[in-house]
Amino acid sequence: MSVVKSDRMNSPQIGGAVSKIHMVLLALVPAVSIMTYQFGFGTVINILIAVTTATLSEAIILALRKRPIKIHLNDLSSVLTAVLLGLALPPLAPWWLTVIASLSSIIIAKQLFGNTGVGLFNPAMVGYAVVLLSFPLEMSAWITPVSMLVEGINHPNIFESFSIVFGMNDSVDGITGATPLDAFKQSNGLLVDQIYQTKTVFSEALLAGVGWEIVNIAFLCGGVFLLQARIFSWHAPFAMLTTITILAMIFWDGGSSVSTGSPFMHLLSGGTMMGAFFIITDPSTSVKTNNAKLMYGALIGLFIFVIRAWGDYPDAVAFGALLGNCAAPLIDFISKNTTKISMGTSDAE
Amino acid sequence: MQDILVILISSILINNLVLTEFFGLSTLFGSPQKIEPVIGLSLATILLITLATVANFAVDRLIIQPFDLEYLRTLAFVITVGAVVPAAKKIGRMTNPVIKKSLDLFMPLIFSNTAVLGISLTIINKNISFIESLFAGISIGIGFSLILIMFTLLRERAALADVPQPFQGAAIGFVTAGLMSLGFMGLIGI
Numbered sequence: 045m046s047v048v049k050s051d052r053m054n055s056p057q058i059g060g061a062v063s064k065i066h067m068v069l070l071a072l073v074p075a076v077s078i079m080t081y082q083f084g085f086g087t088v089i090n091i092l093i094a095v096t097t098a099t100l101s102e103a104i105i106l107a108l109r110k111r112p113i114k115i116h117l118n119d120l121s122s123v124l125t126a127v128l129l130g131l132a133l134p135p136l137a138p139w140w141l142t143v144i145a146s147l148s149s150i151i152i153a154k155q156l157f158g159n160t161g162v163g164l165f166n167p168a169m170v171g172y173a174v175v176l177l178s179f180p181l182e183m184s185a186w187i188t189p190v191s192m193l194v195e196g197i198n199h200p201n202i203f204e205s206f207s208i209v210f211g212m213n214d215s216v217d218g219i220t221g222a223t224p225l226d227a228f229k230q231s232n233g234l235l236v237d238q239i240y241q242t243k244t245v246f247s248e249a250l251l252a253g254v255g256w257e258i259v260n261i262a263f264l265c266g267g268v269f270l271l272q273a274r275i276f277s278w279h280a281p282f283a284m285l286t287t288i289t290i291l292a293m294i295f296w297d298g299g300s301s302v303s304t305g306s307p308f309m310h311l312l313s314g315g316t317m318m319g320a321f322f323i324i325t326d327p328s329t330s331v332k333t334n335n336a337k338l339m340y341g342a343l344i345g346l347f348i349f350v351i352r353a354w355g356d357y358p359d360a361v362a363f364g365a366l367l368g369n370c371a372a373p374l375i376d377f378i379s380k381n382t383t384k385i386s387m388g389t390s391d392a393e
Numbered sequence: 394m395q396d397i398l399v400i401l402i403s404s405i406l407i408n409n410l411v412l413t414e415f416f417g418l419s420t421l422f423g424s425p426q427k428i429e430p431v432i433g434l435s436l437a438t439i440l441l442i443t444l445a446t447v448a449n450f451a452v453d454r455l456i457i458q459p460f461d462l463e464y465l466r467t468l469a470f471v472i473t474v475g476a477v478v479p480a481a482k483k484i485g486r487m488t489n490p491v492i493k494k495s496l497d498l499f500m501p502l503i504f505s506n507t508a509v510l511g512i513s514l515t516i517i518n519k520n521i522s523f524i525e526s527l528f529a530g531i532s533i534g535i536g537f538s539l540i541l542i543m544f545t546l547l548r549e550r551a552a553l554a555d556v557p558q559p560f561q562g563a564a565i566g567f568v569t570a571g572l573m574s575l576g577f578m579g580l581i582g583i
Binding site for chain 1: 428542543546547549550551553554555556557560565568569572573575576577578579580581582583
């Protein structure tokens, strides 16, 4: 078994690693554009607010700690966190929601653990989980994808979007709706066929759910691009997606009323692809060796599926990633010791 | 059988008493920050929690409930736990040198664990059988140990971080535990 050198050593500090984050940001371009097309300008505004808040708060903390501000801001890791957060939060969310989420992710999850490199928890997912638990109502208002809008209603244009986000105009009625995972969760006791016939979010979709499938495919494309560029190894995303697929096939149950939904729905809805390629591959909160990455990805996939299928929350990428982060050092510890034993050099404590 | 499986999974992961009811925090934060001693500590804690839960269950069903002495429950449980400690030490010494060593080293941490008493008081109110209380004890002990081990390893990792001065030491430990429970809150409702 080959033991890969820890990514943490060359993780986003300064120097050569800068280009890594540039690549990741580049890989997010298709997802940002598709989400903007599907859900309107809300996504862009989210990203703008998140990036501004993240950069400012990071600069303030660095100034308080008398650390070089420019070098740390130039590595763009807080921008990457903010962009991921902006994509994860619902478009046209009120501005304070995005601000609170960005502050939690940058200050609590990133700066308290000493800037980047040794974070224990993925900053973007910490911010997301904080606002999801604190403001569930605001977090559940997702914008309807463009192809599902009722005739005559359009997404607000860029000026209207700004006024909605900053609370000067609260006319988001008619353009919010349930996400595929929401719709599925709320339809307890129906056969899958019945759900698919009654909910347009499924009946007009190709594979999983209108709009969402394309967004997820955009994230998948970005992820494949990063894999090609060898930004991260395939192990963790592969293990996570495989686990979700296998579990979804086991509990598909022929589409009965206790079915947990099709594998396509689980793979191409919510934040699956974003989580698989842009969240759990974060080197500093992940595990070291390839074997450990397989375990790590599989564990996160398991948690995501279990929470989606039987938990209170419709989507669980954030919680799955956080639980994976909790377990990451343990997985490293186990894989290190099993390797030692299998190589015959068991350490006598 | 299914009930026992449900008890196992729910008390290890979903209703983990450390992160949902904040039992045993003193042990969690007072424990050594190295993984090797913590593994022994965890094994000893599992042993003690199991024994104490079963003993308290027996005391409750055989003495307290027949004689309507519910108001003495907390006191009686404290005494029972005190009586169980020597038994735990004896069993620990017989079974495993690692457990024996940590029983000697971390006596106060293990036996003053608020979780031991808290767990007995919590599960006594549920309508469960003797065997189920045994498994509840074991699984809550495993759940506690899992959190303890994960927390220690996370702290080992955080020790490498350039933590701001006001947050060094216990403060970053509390932040870490808070973020852990943030993740575990997603499991509510399963």
